[in-house]
Amino acid sequence: MTRNLTCIICPRGCSLVAEINGNEVKVTGHTCPKGEQYAIDECTNPVRTVTSIVRVTNREDTMVSCKTENPIPKDKIFDVMAIIRSTTVEAPVSIGDVLCDDVFGTRVIATKEIK
Ligand code: SF4
Numbered sequence: 001m002t003r004n005l006t007c008i009i010c011p012r013g014c015s016l017v018a019e020i021n022g023n024e025v026k027v028t029g030h031t032c033p034k035g036e037q038y039a040i041d042e043c044t045n046p047v048r049t050v051t052s053i054v055r056v057t058n059r060e061d062t063m064v065s066c067k068t069e070n071p072i073p074k075d076k077i078f079d080v081m082a083i084i085r086s087t088t089v090e091a092p093v094s095i096g097d098v099l100c101d102d103v104f105g106t107r108v109i110a111t112k113e114i115k
Contacts, residue, residue, distance in 0.1 A: 005042055007035040018043050047071035052084045054099050056091050056114055064093050064114050070106040084108060091115065 005016040007030065016029040018039045027039040041047065049071045053063040072080055080103055087100050093114040100108035 003039075003043060005039050007038050009034045009038050046074040048074050048077060050077055050080050050084070050108075051111075052081060052108075054084060054108075054110075055088045056093065057088045058090045059114060062091070062114060064089060064099075064110050065112045066099050066108050066110050068103065068106050069109050072104045072106060076104045080104065080108075 001020045003018045003020065005018060007014045007016055012031065014029055014031050014035050016027055016035060016039045019026040019028075020043055023044075025040045025043045027036045030036045030039065049068050051065070051067040054066050056062040056064055066084065068080065083100055083103055087108070089097075089099055089110075091114040093099075093110045093112070095110055095113050097110045098107045099110055
């Protein structure tokens with residue numbers, strides 16, 4: 001099986017071709033080793049960092065931006081978004097504060113300060 005991918009590791013956006021034979025993935029089109037590893041990961045265990053916003057209950061019309069501290073399995077993105085949507089927080093919030101704990105092996109942390 002062949003997969004055509006665009007590397008998202010850097011703005012260059014190299015076009016990658018991954019030839020998948022069982023557990024073996026052969027990559028061409030990469031300019032650097034990061035692209036090769038990206039294609040292998042994408043074909044074997046795709047993960048993503050999720051970014052979103054959480055409602056701040058004690059500040060009118062205020063949301064705090066957040067992200068998963070580590071990438072999560074791509075097929076869990078909608079589950080993580082549901083958890084984030086059901087989460088609220090009270091100000092003050094500092095960058096790095098944990099908003100959701102133990103979300104598919106990582107945490108959701110604030111990426112903005114709310115005084
Ligand atoms: S293969 Fe390397 S140079 Fe090309 S987009 Fe990926 S990280 Fe950037």
